[in-house]
Amino acid sequence: MAMKNAPVAGTELSFEATLENCAEGMDYCAVPVPAKITEALGTQSAVLVMACLNDSTPFKVSLFPVGGGRHYIRIKAKVRKETRTKTGDPVHMRITVLDRADVTYPADLLSALRAEGATKNFKALPPGRQNFIIRRIDEAAKPETRQKRIQDAVEEAKRSQRSVR
Numbered sequence: 270m271a272m273k274n275a276p277v278a279g280t281e282l283s284f285e286a287t288l289e290n291c292a293e294g295m296d297y298c299a300v301p302v303p304a305k306i307t308e309a310l311g312t313q314s315a316v317l318v319m320a321c322l323n324d325s326t327p328f329k330v331s332l333f334p335v336g337g338g339r340h341y342i343r344i345k346a347k348v349r350k351e352t353r354t355k356t357g358d359p360v361h362m363r364i365t366v367l368d369r370a371d372v373t374y375p376a377d378l379l380s381a382l383r384a385e386g387a388t389k390n391f392k393a394l395p396p397g398r399q400n401f402i403i404r405r406i407d408e409a410a411k412p413e414t415r416q417k418r419i420q421d422a423v424e425e426a427k428r429s430q431r432s433v434r
Contacts, residue, residue, distance in 0.1 A: 276310040278368035283361065288344060290356040298349060300362055302332055302340040310366070313338050317400060318364040323352045329367070329404055345408075370396045378406060381419045382426060391426035 286300045300322070310316055316332040325348050332340040342362065344354075354360060382388040391399065402422045409415035 276312055276316050276366045278366050278371075280310070280366040281363070282306050282309055282366075283363045285359060285361055288349070288354055288356055288358050288360050291341070291343075298344045298356060299341040300344055300360060302342060302362075304338060306364075307338055307340050310340075313340075315397070316340070317367045317369050317397065318342075319367055320365075321363045322348055322360050323354065325352045329400075331401075332364070369400060372396055372399045372403065375403065375406060377415075378403065378419050378422060381423050385423050385427060387423050387426035390429050391422065394426070394429060 284303050284306055286303065288298050288300055291297050291299045307313065310332070313334050315334060318330060318332060319327050320330050320342060321327050322344060328345070328348060330342055332342055335341055342364075349355065352360075378391075379388065382391050394402075402418075402425070406415055406418045406422065409418055
């Protein structure tokens with residue numbers, strides 16, 4: 270299955286699946302994405318989406334490739350708790366493809382980057398990496414975790430300085 274096209278931002282897809290436990294002995298769940306959805310996306314690479322599981326609050330996540338032209342979607346405990354779902358439950362997924370190049374910077378991250386002179390370096394990181402870092406910051410449950418993740422982002426930007434001139 271040769272797929273070369275990037276998924277089109279705004280593409281909306283939905284499917285039925287079963288919530289699976291992905292790591293023996295750990296509370297780590299994911300939903301298998303049907304092959305027809307991967308084919309509709311036109312790529313075997315990671316795809317950034319806004320997702321809803323059943324009637325959950327929308328959440329940003331990447332469809333991650335698992336080989337053989339298949340993807341999975343990780344489902345965090347917070348979403349499972351909100352939707353009262355558990356391993357083995359049938360679920361309805363709705364996804365909307367997002368534009369990886371569309372990065373929204375939280376004010377506290379920009380402030381920390383400016384203070385360290387690292388804004389240019391952070392913005393030079395690939396958009397997918399920026400979105401991943403920002404998603405981790407936004408998902409922090411505690412203010413101190415958020416601050417640590419912001420500091421980690423600043424440090425990563427500073428480390429990347431060697432390649433940005």
